[in-house]
Amino acid sequence: METLGYLMDGFGVALQPHNLMFALLGAFLGTLIGALPGLGPANGVAILIPLAFSLGLAPETALIMLTSVYAGAMYGGRISSILLNIPGDEPAMMTCLDGYPMAQKGKAAEALAISAIASFIGSLVATVGLILLAPLLAKFALTFGPAEYFALFLLAFATLGGITGKNPIKTVVAACIGLMIATVGIDNTGVQRYTFGVLELFEGVDFIIAIVGLFAISELMFFIEERAGGGKEKMKVNKLTLTWREIREILPSSLRGGVLGFIAGVLPGAGASLGSFIGYTLEKKVVGKKGYFGKGDPRGVAGPEAGNNGASSGALVPMLTLGVPGSGTTAVLLALLISLNITPGPLMFTQNADIVWGVIAALLIGNFLLLILNIPLVGIFVKLLSVPPMFLLPIVTMIAFVGIYSISNTTFDLYFMVAFGVGGYILRKLEIPLVPVILGLLLGPEMEKNLRHAMDISDGDWMILWDSGLAIGLWVFAGLGLILPYIIGPLLRRRMQNPIEEGTPGSD
Amino acid sequence: MTLKPSLKYVTLLALPLAAAATFSSTAAAFEPEGKVECIAPSDPGGGWDFTCRSVGNVMQELDLVPGNVQTINMAGAGGGVAYAHTVSKRAGDDHLLVAASTATTTRLAQGQFPGLTADQVNWVGALGADYGIIAVADDSEIEDLNDLMDSLKEDPRSVKFAGGSAKGGWDHLKVLIAAQAADVENLPRIAYLSYNNGGEALTQVIGGHVDAFTGDITEAQGFMESGDLRVLAVLSEERLPGDLSDIPTAREQGIDALGPNWRGFYMPADISEEAETYWTDAMDTIYQSEEWKNVMKQNGLMPFHMTAGEFEDFVHNQIDDIEQLSKDIGLIQ
Numbered sequence: 001m002e003t004l005g006y007l008m009d010g011f012g013v014a015l016q017p018h019n020l021m022f023a024l025l026g027a028f029l030g031t032l033i034g035a036l037p038g039l040g041p042a043n044g045v046a047i048l049i050p051l052a053f054s055l056g057l058a059p060e061t062a063l064i065m066l067t068s069v070y071a072g073a074m075y076g077g078r079i080s081s082i083l084l085n086i087p088g089d090e091p092a093m094m095t096c097l098d099g100y101p102m103a104q105k106g107k108a109a110e111a112l113a114i115s116a117i118a119s120f121i122g123s124l125v126a127t128v129g130l131i132l133l134a135p136l137l138a139k140f141a142l143t144f145g146p147a148e149y150f151a152l153f154l155l156a157f158a159t160l161g162g163i164t165g166k167n168p169i170k171t172v173v174a175a176c177i178g179l180m181i182a183t184v185g186i187d188n189t190g191v192q193r194y195t196f197g198v199l200e201l202f203e204g205v206d207f208i209i210a211i212v213g214l215f216a217i218s219e220l221m222f223f224i225e226e227r228a229g230g231g232k233e234k235m236k237v238n239k240l241t242l243t244w245r246e247i248r249e250i251l252p253s254s255l256r257g258g259v260l261g262f263i264a265g266v267l268p269g270a271g272a273s274l275g276s277f278i279g280y281t282l283e284k285k286v287v288g289k290k291g292y293f294g295k296g297d298p299r300g301v302a303g304p305e306a307g308n309n310g311a312s313s314g315a316l317v318p319m320l321t322l323g324v325p326g327s328g329t330t331a332v333l334l335a336l337l338i339s340l341n342i343t344p345g346p347l348m349f350t351q352n353a354d355i356v357w358g359v360i361a362a363l364l365i366g367n368f369l370l371l372i373l374n375i376p377l378v379g380i381f382v383k384l385l386s387v388p389p390m391f392l393l394p395i396v397t398m399i400a401f402v403g404i405y406s407i408s409n410t411t412f413d414l415y416f417m418v419a420f421g422v423g424g425y426i427l428r429k430l431e432i433p434l435v436p437v438i439l440g441l442l443l444g445p446e447m448e449k450n451l452r453h454a455m456d457i458s459d460g461d462w463m464i465l466w467d468s469g470l471a472i473g474l475w476v477f478a479g480l481g482l483i484l485p486y487i488i489g490p491l492l493r494r495r496m497q498n499p500i501e502e503g504t505p506g507s508d
Numbered sequence: 509m510t511l512k513p514s515l516k517y518v519t520l521l522a523l524p525l526a527a528a529a530t531f532s533s534t535a536a537a538f539e540p541e542g543k544v545e546c547i548a549p550s551d552p553g554g555g556w557d558f559t560c561r562s563v564g565n566v567m568q569e570l571d572l573v574p575g576n577v578q579t580i581n582m583a584g585a586g587g588g589v590a591y592a593h594t595v596s597k598r599a600g601d602d603h604l605l606v607a608a609s610t611a612t613t614t615r616l617a618q619g620q621f622p623g624l625t626a627d628q629v630n631w632v633g634a635l636g637a638d639y640g641i642i643a644v645a646d647d648s649e650i651e652d653l654n655d656l657m658d659s660l661k662e663d664p665r666s667v668k669f670a671g672g673s674a675k676g677g678w679d680h681l682k683v684l685i686a687a688q689a690a691d692v693e694n695l696p697r698i699a700y701l702s703y704n705n706g707g708e709a710l711t712q713v714i715g716g717h718v719d720a721f722t723g724d725i726t727e728a729q730g731f732m733e734s735g736d737l738r739v740l741a742v743l744s745e746e747r748l749p750g751d752l753s754d755i756p757t758a759r760e761q762g763i764d765a766l767g768p769n770w771r772g773f774y775m776p777a778d779i780s781e782e783a784e785t786y787w788t789d790a791m792d793t794i795y796q797s798e799e800w801k802n803v804m805k806q807n808g809l810m811p812f813h814m815t816a817g818e819f820e821d822f823v824h825n826q827i828d829d830i831e832q833l834s835k836d837i838g839l840i841q
Binding site: 142145189190200206 | 586
């Protein structure tokens with residue numbers, strides 16, 4: 001099988017000592033980022049992108065590190081859910097429901113171990129899914145012409161509401177801001193738009209600068225504003241006593257959660273939060289009255305954890321094959337790919353085979369690393385949770401500035417980044433989600449370009465936009481994606497509701 | 509786009525003089541000391557980045573520089589930011605090379621570096637070229653270049669082209685150069701679809717969404733080997749060496765069109781003559797070295813070499829040609 005050969009080559013890349021080292025670093029930082037309440041996976045990856053540039057990493061190494069951060073954040077989110085009843089990131093919300101009760105019963109160590117095993121299984125299932133599905137979808141992507149791509153981007157925008165929910169108008173405002181920023185620069189026909197004769201603006205706004213500014217710099221300002229700095233009180237975790245029987249009991253839940261999570265992840269807009277939600281509800285349905293959900297049932301920890309980890313790998317499928325991110329974090333990863341001059345899509349699987357398969361292999365290896373980090377070494381993260389953020393802040397600031405400067409060597413970009421940071425801070429104060437801004441910025445130009453191309457090909461006949469079965473299908477899905485959240489969304493949200501404050505800008 | 513014969517003659521005459529000048533100035537010869545920088549006016553991973561890094565390595569291996577050559581990425585405005593930086597902030601800096609290619613001359617010709625012209629820098633030399641091609645998907649009905657041009661003559665919108673440069677960019681111009689040479693009328697009507705890079709454009713052509721591909725030979729090699737792509741013509745003077753010798757040139761099909769995308773360097777203005785001579789000679793040494801020949805072979809670069817005066821004239825001629833063509837098709841006024 002061709003795929004297997006590629007995968008073996010991928011392992012060759014991922015197992016190189018330096019790549020392995022950065023995978024471990026990424027997994028560690030990711031878990032930490034996931035564990036810190038407030039810092040979601042999208043922020044985490046955004047904050048660490050400059051690190052990849054300032055270290056001058058090769059494309060595959062940079063990607064391996066950042067996908068490890070991504071996977072790690074999915075693991076890490078559960079730690080504070082279980083110990084503090086505060087989800088480290090949005091997808092970890094469901095883990096609070098049974099994880100915290102377990103901890104209250106003095107079984108925190110068991111809850112942490114079970115959730116780590118479930119995360120491992122969920123991730124493993126979904127990565128296998130990714131390996132099987134991605135090459136198929138990549139070949140299928142050849143059938144995508146401009147009209148189909150246009151409909152696909154439309155679908156991505158239509159499902160935005162599903163990603164960030166709550167206030168649809170604010171999501172629309174955010175996406176429009178992104179689209180407006182995207183118009184800056186020389187357009188497809190060579191006409192300058194909003195460049196004001198400034199050379200640095202000719203190529204438009206660099207995604208990476210916008211992302212690091214919006215996410216990382218605004219995060220800094222929030223920290224400074226709160227000046228909390230105190231850190232959490234020290235937590236005690238009991239000694240782990242997990243029997244093989246207990247592990248076996250959660251296996252079916254983990255497998256189901258992983259499969260469901262993967263499917264939720266592949267669908268654009270759904271993402272990890274939905275993955276963990278359906279993971280949890282399904283467990284409740286399947287186990288029925290025999291369970292004691294909400295009171296510390298281990299299966300209630302395993303299901304959602306497997307679900308959110310599965311979804312995180314699933315979300316990589318549309319990003320890698322079609323260049324359309326399925327979640328906020330994959331949008332950030334897509335921006336990284338573009339700035340490394342790698343175009344996602346069918347060609348990437350052949351021309352950049354070492355990178356793609358290196359990253360996929362690294363996901364598998366990273367998963368084992370994460371399991372080790374998260375069971376025997378979980379104590380480290382528990383201790384780190386009580387480190388005051390004032391020690392973290394200077395490091396983040398330094399990395400952001402050095403990294404952005406090392407991309408283009410111009411101070412202009414630094415001013416620009418700070419401007420985006422201030423903008424991001426204001427938007428977050430107004431509770432306008434940042435992920436749609438990034439998606440608008442990333443997808444807007446592509447969508448415009450494909451519309452123009454479709455018009456060029458048909459000599460101006462709009463019918464081309466729904467001329468193929470595939471295009472029509474995508475339009476229908478886009479319509480559904482636009483309407484469904486308003487019908488199902490409130491229902492879902494009512495059932496998902498929990499006592500937890502939300503405020504993560506980079507919800508997944 | 510070729511050199512005028514008279515110029516070549518002048519250059520030939522000037523060669524012994526230049527050699528003599530080099531010889532006599534060895535006493536006060538220039539040698540780079542300390543750090544040598546190479547600006548790649550793009551993000552890491554692109555063609556300019558490759559030029560800087562590979563030439564930097566070869567210079568190191570040949571001991572043309574004292575330490576290593578530091579590649580600095582300075583993306584922006586398709587090379588405009590680096591060009592402006594070199595003109596306004598680096599004049600007189602004889603330790604700086606900047607990677608350039610036909611994309612640089614195209615933008616200069618079309619006035620896309622506002623207020624900047626080609627004579628504000630020193631054009632040191634070119635070390636190879638990537639030749640333009642026009643290709644179709646293997647199952648296309650178009651048989652050869654003349655077939656394609658005949659369709660264009662009947663209806664300029666009958667064949668749609670996809671390429672990796674912006675509208676008016678080098679990939680677009682190659683189509684127009686060929687069409688002009690084939691006496692196609694109404695050049696501005698020819699449809700050109702611009703993609704982010706050659707790979708994306710190729711995917712669309714292979715997928716049957718766009719009729720023809722315009723780009724460079726190195727971009728197309730993967731799909732040529734897999735049999736998905738059929739190259740109608742290469743825009744070089746003679747057939748390319750090696751496996752690529754099967755591809756007919758446009759010239760032998762009766763269409764006199766050339767499209768070399770050269771790779772070379774410019775340096776800041778106001779550097780000493782000694783320094784200029786040193787770097788010009790360095791370009792010759794690099795081009796003749798085994799190390800560079802290996803790099804060219806591995807990366808599909810074709811023979812193309814010019815230095816100093818000859819290169820300077822070539823650059824100015826290319827800019828004039830592109831300016832004229834861009835005016836003809838209404839891209840610029």
